[in-house]
Every structure is written in structure tokens, then in C-alpha cells.
Amino acid sequence: MNMQKMMKQVQKMQAEMMRVQQELGEKTVDGTAGGGAVTVTANGHQQIVAIKIDPSAVDPEDVEMLEDLVLAAVNDALKKSQEMASSAMAQVTGRLSIPGLPG
Numbered sequence: 001m002n003m004q005k006m007m008k009q010v011q012k013m014q015a016e017m018m019r020v021q022q023e024l025g026e027k028t029v030d031g032t033a034g035g036g037a038v039t040v041t042a043n044g045h046q047q048i049v050a051i052k053i054d055p056s057a058v059d060p061e062d063v064e065m066l067e068d069l070v071l072a073a074v075n076d077a078l079k080k081s082q083e084m085a086s087s088a089m090a091q092v093t094g095r096l097s098i099p100g101l102p103g
Contacts, residue, residue: 021045023044023088024085028042029041029081032073033076034057037056038053040076042074042078044081045081046081
């Protein structure tokens with residue numbers, strides 16, 4: 001393969017990766033805990049964009065349980081967000097391992 005052709009392919013892949021990164025910022029996933037008592041929404045950049053707590057999950061006598069539910073839902077949302085980003089990037093890179101990129 002000649003160098004010029006390879007550079008064009010690299011540039012095309014870079015443009016595609018930038019497009020996917022932008023789309024990931026617009027896509028969201030939900031993580032839940034406590035049977036839906038706590039729902040956390042994260043985008044494809046692993047940023048938490050919303051937290052919803054069912055009022056029935058709020059017990060002033062057991063704040064620790066609510067903290068645990070929020071933590072579990074956040075971790076669930078972040079895991080799903082990372083999986084979504086890895087899958088999207090893998091489609092662009094063809095499963096190449098590129099340092100600094102998910103996938």
C-alpha cells in the first residue's frame with residue numbers, strides 16, 4: 001500500500017471518529033437501581049446528564065440506602081455509556097486498538 005493512499009484512509013478514519021464522538025455526546029443511556037427507584041442518565045461522553053429519584057426511595061431514617069442506590073445507578077449508567085462508546089468506536093476503527101480511544 002502506498003503512503004498517500006494510507007494517509008487518505010487515516011484522514012477518513014479521523015473524520016469518522018470525530019463524527020462518532022459528536023454523536024456520542026447526543027446519545028444517552030439509563031442506569032437504574034432499586035427496581036427503578038433511582039434512574040441516572042449518562043451521555044456517550046460518560047457525563048451524567050440527569051438523576052431521577054422516586055419519592056418512595058427517600059427515607060429520612062435510611063439515607064445510606066438512598067446513597068447506595070444512587071451510587072449503583074451512576075455506576076450502571078457509566079458502564080452502559082462506556083460500552084456504547086466502545087461499540088461505536090469499534091465500528092469505525094475495525095477493532096483496532098488505538099491508545100486513548102474507547103474500544
